[in-house]
Amino acid sequence: MPGILYLIPNTLGPAAPAPADPLAHVIPIEVQSITAQLGYFIAENAKTTRAFLKLIAAQHPLAKPLQEIHISELNVNTPAAQLPALLAPIKAGQDGGLISEAGVPAVADPGANLVRLAHHEGIRVKPLVGPSSLLLAVMASGLSGQSFAFNGYLPTDATQRTKRIKTLEDRSRLERQTQLFIETPYRNAALLEALVTACKPNTLLCVATDLSLPTETIATQAISKWKQDLAAGRAPDFHKKPTVFLLLSE
Template sequence: MSGVLYLIPNTLGDGDAAALDAVLPAPVRARAAALHYYIGENAKTTRAFLKKVGTERPIQEIEIRELNVNTPAGEIDKLLAPVLAGTDAGLVSEAGCPAVADPGALLVRRAHERGVKVVPFVGPSSILLALMASGLNGQSFAFHGYLPVDANERAKRLRDLEQQSRKGKQTQIFIETPYRNRALLDTLIATCAPSTLVCVAVDLTLQSETIVSRTVADWKKKPGLDLHKRPAIFLILAA
């Protein structure tokens, strides 16, 4: 009989055990502490997460294998092999919920194909938290990941997303590498229509959490917001 693949949420930023308690329910922490086989994007950060959780056995005795954007597709079965042999496993992301904007989705898909039970646990999702707090349309929305790096292509993509939003009354959600956050916001303000709503949610669940939602016209009047190297989610809704 195969084991179970548990999807273990992580925190959205640095923090101590007390911060972990604020975003992960006790049953999730208990299950995370009991597992002795983990699959994560980075072994070092996975160990740091387990140290905060508090494991039932020494961390050095817990097997951790990596699954990231550089993992060949042919390695997925090797990662799943212990689960097929009867070992329960935990899949953990660098931040937030595994398999959402995360390479772990490939493992989850393969688990279903092989008949492995998949159990998702409750935890923080920056995408949903930002949408909840934005005041934008939560009935219809789409997440697009990263936008193009090239300035012209990024502006074109934003115009396309704004058009989709206007046509379908749909909230468009995307992210950026923290050191390019300011450039993205500047492009949003310069590209989108004055009436388009723009929400920026920064450092969600952390002490420094900041969420600002206003029209492009209002952003132009008071654009000041410290985004430097801070994890952020961007949302737009065109009128």
Template sequence: MSGTLFLVPNTLGKRDEFDPLTAVLPAGVQQIAARLDYLVAENAKTARAFLKKLGETSPLAQPIQQIEIRELNVNTPAKALGALLDPIAAGRDGGLLSEAGVPAVADPGADLVRLAHSRGVTVRPLVGPSSILLAVMGSGLNGQSFAFNGYLPVDPSDRARRLRELEARSRKDRQTQVWIETPYRNGALLEALRQHCAGTTLLSVAVDLTLPTESIVTLPLSAWTPERLALHKRPAIFSLLAA
């Protein structure tokens, strides 16, 4: 009989002012994560940091040094996924841990989850923070119909074309379009939005979600002045709804 693949959520960031685990992860989720002795994570070092923080409120079943951590990231070949799942398929419970937020959403772990289903392994997602859903919730835009689009193209002309496509789709279907961007390109993205989309189109920018520095602002593009464009390389979620 196989074990269970638990999808373990992580925090969206860390600050000294408060305990991010107790603020965003239910006690039951922490207890499940604390009893696992096998984890698949994007980065073993940050996974150990998560376990150290977890152990402050939910005692770990094993010392951190004895918890097996294997890495799964964008560089992991598809042929290696089977070996990552083998311990769970053989009867050992394990966890898939994201670097931030929930696993398998904008995250390389989705392929491991699909393989688990194909091999008859039980998959159990645990409750935790999703920056995408939190951004849509706080935007005031259409939460009945929205689409997540990952990252936009880096090339300026390709990015401009993609923004016009997303705005047209939003206008046609009354659908909120959501995406993320590498923080150091936030300013260039906002300038591109002002140049290539209508001033009446609504843009919501959600920054530092769940942290003390959290900010969610929704305005027509015409109101996004240069002063508001300064995001200082902060991780952000962008949501757009065409008028």
């Protein structure tokens, strides 16, 4: 009988120092307990996953010594042909965990294809509760939470990016739908500049940075106000920080 593939949430950044449990404010105790019981993980980066497991171990003894826990890597460069081998221990009866580099697995994360294969192979998939930067951003933005769409990364080419922004703005207006997207953190400023240049003055834009972290900032205002702030040198403090952009055209 196959084991269970647990989808294990991770923090959205370095855990804040705390006297007791540094994970408690973002990773539920039960999730930590389940994670500690597993001896096999699939993760984007083995090194950072071991660091995460060390934090787990501070509150919950691990099923095996950390050096004996097997971690297979799965990232955007992993060929589809290697996915069956990643699931082989679980298919053979061992429970395993899929861990994202940040946030929840399989959402804006390379684990989705593995989860699909698990369903095809008759493996039970068990999602666990944890932080999603996308949902936290929707919650905090004040924009439409009834209809929203995540669009991943926008094109890096300036002309194509502007065209894409205008398409998303039109879709937002026609469908009353919040449009979400992200950018490589060191290009946040360039994306914000492109948005204030391409969008209509009354379009609402939320910039949500370092969600759930001590340095978290969230601001929603019209494009016209963003343009004024940038002209006055009041740019968000988001250089090299994970940021979610949300747009709603009215």
